[in-house]
Amino acid sequence: MSIAAERIDRLHALAREAARAGDDDRAREYVRRARRLAERHRLQLPREFRRFTCDACDTYLVPGRNARVRTRDGHVVVTCDCGHHERYPYE
Numbered sequence: 001m002s003i004a005a006e007r008i009d010r011l012h013a014l015a016r017e018a019a020r021a022g023d024d025d026r027a028r029e030y031v032r033r034a035r036r037l038a039e040r041h042r043l044q045l046p047r048e049f050r051r052f053t054c055d056a057c058d059t060y061l062v063p064g065r066n067a068r069v070r071t072r073d074g075h076v077v078v079t080c081d082c083g084h085h086e087r088y089p090y091e
Contacts, residue, residue, distance in 0.1 A: 056084035
């Protein structure tokens with residue numbers, strides 16, 4: 001694993017901790033740094049990171065607190081407080 005990938009994993013953990021503690025601005029900054037690092041090093045963000053962040057406002061999503069999670073026919077719909085929707089298939 002590269003140094004950049006390790007740092008992205010660490011930023012993901014820090015964003016999760018900050019969001020759960022209620023420090024949304026700090027969590028958003030960690031998400032932005034991780035995305036920029038991935039772009040710079042041409043890395044794909046881990047699936048868990050992509051699923052728990054909002055593409056529109058860079059918020060780390062905590063279901064029930066700043067995100068609504070609903071299931072539909074064959075997919076999960078995650079709605080951020082900013083109104084952005086993401087859909088993921090499930091089996």
